[in-house]
Amino acid sequence: MSKKEKNIIEDNNISGVSGSSGKRRENSRHQRNVHLAVMCAIFSIIVILGTAYIVLHSISDKEKLREAGIAAFKAGSYNEAITDFNESLSRKEWFTEKMDIDTKLYLAASYMRCGEYLSAYNIYNEFIISKNPTSLSKESLQKMSDLAFALDSIKSGDISEVSVEKLKSELERGNTSVYLFLGLCYQQMEQYDEMLSSFNSYIDTYGINTYIAYQMSSYYLGKGDLDNAVTYINKGLSCGDDLYKDKVLFNDIVVSETKLDYANALTKATTLINEYPENETYQKEYDFLYSRINMNDEPVHTKSEDE
Numbered sequence: 001m002s003k004k005e006k007n008i009i010e011d012n013n014i015s016g017v018s019g020s021s022g023k024r025r026e027n028s029r030h031q032r033n034v035h036l037a038v039m040c041a042i043f044s045i046i047v048i049l050g051t052a053y054i055v056l057h058s059i060s061d062k063e064k065l066r067e068a069g070i071a072a073f074k075a076g077s078y079n080e081a082i083t084d085f086n087e088s089l090s091r092k093e094w095f096t097e098k099m100d101i102d103t104k105l106y107l108a109a110s111y112m113r114c115g116e117y118l119s120a121y122n123i124y125n126e127f128i129i130s131k132n133p134t135s136l137s138k139e140s141l142q143k144m145s146d147l148a149f150a151l152d153s154i155k156s157g158d159i160s161e162v163s164v165e166k167l168k169s170e171l172e173r174g175n176t177s178v179y180l181f182l183g184l185c186y187q188q189m190e191q192y193d194e195m196l197s198s199f200n201s202y203i204d205t206y207g208i209n210t211y212i213a214y215q216m217s218s219y220y221l222g223k224g225d226l227d228n229a230v231t232y233i234n235k236g237l238s239c240g241d242d243l244y245k246d247k248v249l250f251n252d253i254v255v256s257e258t259k260l261d262y263a264n265a266l267t268k269a270t271t272l273i274n275e276y277p278e279n280e281t282y283q284k285e286y287d288f289l290y291s292r293i294n295m296n297d298e299p300v301h302t303k304s305e306d307e
Contacts, residue, residue, distance in 0.1 A: 061091065062088050062091040062093055062096060062099075063088075063099070065084050065085075065087045065088035065091070066084070066085065066088040066099065066103050066106075068084045069081045069082075069083075069084030069085040069088060069103070069106060069107075069110075070106060071278065072084060073106060073109070073110055073113075074275065074276040074277070074278060074279060075276070075277075075278030075279055075280075076113075076276075076278075076279050076280070076281070077278075078110045078111075078113045078114035079114055081106070081107075081110040082107060082110045082111065082114070082116075085103050085104075085106055085107040085110065086107065088100075088103055089103055089104065089107070097132075101127075101132055101133075101134055102134075102135065104123055104126075104127075105123075105127075105134060105135065105136065107123060108120040108123035108124055108144070108148075109242075109243055111123070111148075112144075112147075112148060112151075112243060115155070117148045117149070117151040117152035117155060118148070118152045120144070120148040121145055121148035121149050121152060124141050124142075124144045124145035124148060125145050127141050128141050128142060128145060140240065140241060143206065143207070143209050143241070144209075144241075144243065146177055146180060147180065147209060147211055150180050150181045150184055151184065153181065154181070154184050154185060154188055159185045159188045159189055163185065164182065164185050164186075164189075167181050167182050167185065168182070176201075176202075176205045176206075177202075177206070179198045179199070179201045179202035179205065180198075180199075180202045180206075180212075182194070182198040183195050183198035183199040183202060183212070186198055187215065192219060195219075196216070196219070199212050199215070199216060203235075207239065208232075208235045208236060208239050209236075209239060209241045209243070209244075210236045210239060210241045210242065210243050210244035210245050210247070210248050211243060211244050212232075212236075213232050213233065213235055213236020213237075213239065213244070213248050214236065214244045214247045214248050214251065216228075216232040217229045217230075217232040217233045217236065217248065217251045218251060220232065221251060221254060221255070221258075226255055226258060226259065229251065229255055230252075230255055233248055233251055233252045233255065236248040237249070237252070246272065246275070246276055246279075246282075249268065249271070249272050250272065250281075250282065250285070252268055253265050253268045253269050253272065253285060253289075256268060257289065262289055262292040262293050263293060265289050266286070266289040266290060266292075266293050269282070269285055269286040269289050270286065272285075272286070273286045
């Protein structure tokens with residue numbers, strides 16, 4: 001074998017060894033990359049599952065507080081509801097913006113029902129200014145804001161003829177929203193004819209809300225004028241405002257009860273306590289009506305039993 005041939009064979013052997021070594025390094029590098037990718041995938045899954053657990057656990061707690069607040073609201077425990085709603089809102093979590101908006105509306109309603117009108121006004125005004133959509137239209141929010149502001153303005157009960165004259169002067173300048181303030185002032189002053197006139201003027205201009213429907217129907221119930229009471233009850237129930245809807249529904253039950261239509265009254269009371277199961281006033285009314293419908297005609301004691 002020539003020297004040239006030997007050199008060629010040696011070169012081929014060296015090349016083979018070098019190539020084999022390169023392949024081994026490449027395979028080793030590939031295995032390391034696969035191992036690293038698997039580890040990264042496992043780590044990512046752990047992080048995602050851990051995050052999901054934390055988020056879901058937090059949201060669940062947030063929802064529980066909100067649900068407790070709704071239950072307290074429907075039971076008429078408005079201060080308790082306020083505490084629960086505020087606690088729920090304080091839990092800042094992802095993907096809960098829509099729920100928080102609805103919770104705030106419940107919070108505003110709770111403030112209204114326990115007389116903290118300025119706090120309610122601030123929430124309604126916040127939604128009016130912001131672009132966040134709510135279950136209430138901007139028009140409804142404005143009505144609630146106006147009502148909260150009006151109720152807060154006369155909360156002290158220090159109403160005088162001077163303040164009424166100032167409101168009338170404002171009305172003469174074209175501010176027709178003053179009708180609401182005037183109606184509330186006249187209500188406080190027990191000047192009911194003027195109250196009716198002011199509230200009706202407000203309704204003609206801006207439409208009715210459940211607060212006015214409740215007050216007007218209550219007035220006519222007190223007067224024994226059931227026809228007018230029903231008129232305002234029906235207007236209140238169809239206005240799309242739920243703030244004092246339960247009170248309007250209760251007045252509707254009272255109308256049927258006053259007419260001695262206990263069956264119809266019981267049907268309405270059943271609907272009301274299904275919505276407000278923990279409210280003691282509504283439950284007592286239901287129990288009374290149920291007893292009227294299901295009176296036991298059989299005497300408790302019979303003559304034969306006594307003998």
